[in-house]
Ligand SMILES: Nc1ncnc2c1ncn2[C@@H]1O[C@H](COP(=O)(O)OP(=O)(O)OP(=O)(O)O)[C@@H](O)[C@H]1O
């Protein structure tokens with residue numbers, strides 16, 4: 001395994017923030033760490049890059065135990081959420097900063113930085129001051145500053161959370177593109193599931209410092225291991241302890257002697273959400289908008305196949 | 314307009330007028346008076362003064378330059394050294410540095426004499442030497458010692474504002490300790506370094522106490538200006554000297570305004586509450602800063618140690634014995650001075666803060682350009698020598714229409730308006746935290762300007778007000794330059810008495826007064842922080858986050 005984390009535990013005073021986490025990351029993989037606010041995502045990154053001392057466990061990177069290695073000596077680079085570009089250096093100097101500590105001539109470093117600038121599609125900004133860049137541009141430079149040193153592992157803590165929706169979508173694609181081009185291994189933290197699906201090869205879903213599930217996005221959605229995963233990812237109708245059905249897996253047919261009654265209609269554009277009363281329970285249903293919209297009060301026949309937690313479909 | 318609104322309208326305009334007039338009369342007018350009158354009245358011309366007293370200027374500038382460089386080196390070393398220390402150690406050392414803030418400015422000179430003077434504890438008692446400690450070397454050392462604390466406090470404040478993740482970013486890119494200091498910390502401190510360097514230079518030029526006390530026969534501009542008034546009653550000569558001192562100060566002032574803006578923009582992005590872990594003690598820079606800091610802290614320790622020993626002991630056959638003697642001896646010098654000093658300081662703190670808050674209210678909230686100009690005028694006393702301000706008062710208020718020299722009022726007014734400079738800066742910080750929406754809301758709901766003050770402005774800047782008050786209180790307790798020519802015998806303040814007894818050689822009495830001043834300031838700080846703490850507990854602020862802009 002490229003990165004392997006074993007039994008990692010972190011306590012603040014008496015409060016355990018990370019409970020004996022064990023997981024691996026493969027080379028050239030993007031692992032997304034997903035979870036609600038305060039679940040310990042940033043703490044996990046901070047343990048990996050060495051800025052936080054861990055209480056227990058060990059971390060191996062490329063067959064080398066780095067548990068006790070100082071941050072500046074770990075071949076891991078972090079892109080922090082707040083950009084943290086150096087305000088007193090221009091764009092190019094920022095990009096080149098990490099190369100200062102590698103055996104590489106100034107001319108080569110400059111060349112590399114210019115290449116990176118091209119990759120980031122920010123060539124005209126080489127000599128700009130950081131203050132002149134927009135948030136998204138700063139974000140890209142921060143990303144480039146981390147990428148350029150070609151660390152064995154790049155950590156990103158909610159790097160796109162300060163961007164607007166459109167830019168966020170673009171940056172996701174760009175990150176994937178750069179990762180492919182440079183063959184990087186990354187751990188990417190987010191609390192946004194759309195982002196996790198879009199970026200991650202695999203997703204590590206965490207809650208209260210425990211790993212809930214590690215798998216591909218598809219697995220996470222179609223085969224949640226427990227109720228937390230089920231409820232956290234997407235919408236769901238829970239039928240009993242283990243039985244559930246996703247809203248899009250319920251089929252409605254117009255029928256005057258049907259058992260279901262349409263209670264509410266939410267028009268979404270390409271889809272339509274309904275609230276249906278059926279068997280004394282309320283169901284959330286999502287249908288494609290194929291021109292036929294049920295009215296409130298309409299009786300419908302309700303068909304679905306029950307899914308079960310932890311069982312492959 | 315309804316009656317309610319009319320009333321509020323009138324009060325609003327009235328306050329605006331009062332603020333404007335008071336700043337113009339009590340800050341701008343004295344400065345103009347001294348400029349215009351001292352240059353036009355009969356007596357020596359300023360150019361003649363310069364050519365005849367070139368040596369004075371030379372002495373002053375040389376001392377100021379050396380002091381500036383030394384205090385810069387030490388304060389940067391102390392600040393950088395902080396980055397290697399744990400939070401706890403930082404806290405303790407910072408408190409130690411803060412003692413300087415609540416000490417009278419010439420307490421260092423007092424300590425110097427008691428340690429190294431003719432009968433000094435170190436030179437005489439310990440080493441059995443009889444050397445002459447008076448002269449420029451003493452002035453430079455003592456100024457360096459006291460400026461270093463003040464500079465370091467400013468720089469440490471900036472250091473704390475550097476986001477830990479900024480430093481962590483550099484580390485994660487592979488930067489080792491020395492590189493982090495060189496590439497990140499130092500450049501981010503640079504605007505602050507420029508400002509404190511400038512202030513050290515100006516302060517050194519204007520400092521008349523140190524050279525009066527330990528300068529010996531070494532003559533300098535500031536002390537000559539002091540002697541001109543006190544010994545010869547030659548106000549004209551004093552004015553020429555102070556005008557000379559004001560020139561570099563004025564140049565500095567404009568540089569200061571420029572760089573001060575840079576200081577406030579050092580802080581970028583969102584603050585991450587993370588604790589930055591101290592830098593690892595590797596590389597070349599750490600040992601250098603450690604040695605310099607240690608030297609400095611030792612000197613500071615020696616200074617306060619000697620003051621305390623002098624205040625609470627008597628020497629008996631070569632041994633120090635705990636005694637009330639110094640305290641009792643100080644009684645005849647103090648009388649009602651303690652009470653008067655505290656009252657003046659409270660008044661200066663309260664009114665100074667109130668005026669400053671109003672200036673910032675009109676300047677920032679109401680966006681009045683004129684009031685921002687007033688604010689700038691208000692900052693003059695911060696950078697110009699204190700004695701210059703005091704002399705300005707002598708020139709402006711010794712004849713009609715405002716003949717108030719010799720009264721209690723002139724002293725109180727002087728200390729109030731001297732606060733405005735610093736208080737407006739503090740007030741600005743606290744007003745900027747109140748979102749403009751709050752003010753609009755009051756009007757939206759039909760409130761008047763008075764409601765705005767009552768329900769939003771004052772309640773929401775309460776904490777800022779308390780801190781500004783404390784600052785005004787402390788600086789009045791420890792001020793001397795601007796009032797030394799204004800106070801009449803029998804109306805003395807503690808610093809003036811202390812200055813007086815130092816010159817008479819009553820060092821133990823001086824030490825007692827120094828300790829009293831420090832103690833009073835510390836107690837007042839305790840009260841203010843307790844009040845802030847209590848009011849914070851009783852009502853948690855609802856914050857409007859994220860800030861709408
Ligand atoms: N220095 C600290 N001291 C004590 N507790 C801390 C400290 N840092 C973090 N915690 C606690 O650890 C837990 C995890 O925090 P962390 O910042 O890792 O969460 P997160 O998943 O990154 O949240 P977010 O999505 O809001 O960024 C939180 O409950 C937090 O209060």
Ligand SMILES: [Mg+2]
Nearest residue numbers: 041042043157
């Ligand atoms: Mg976080």
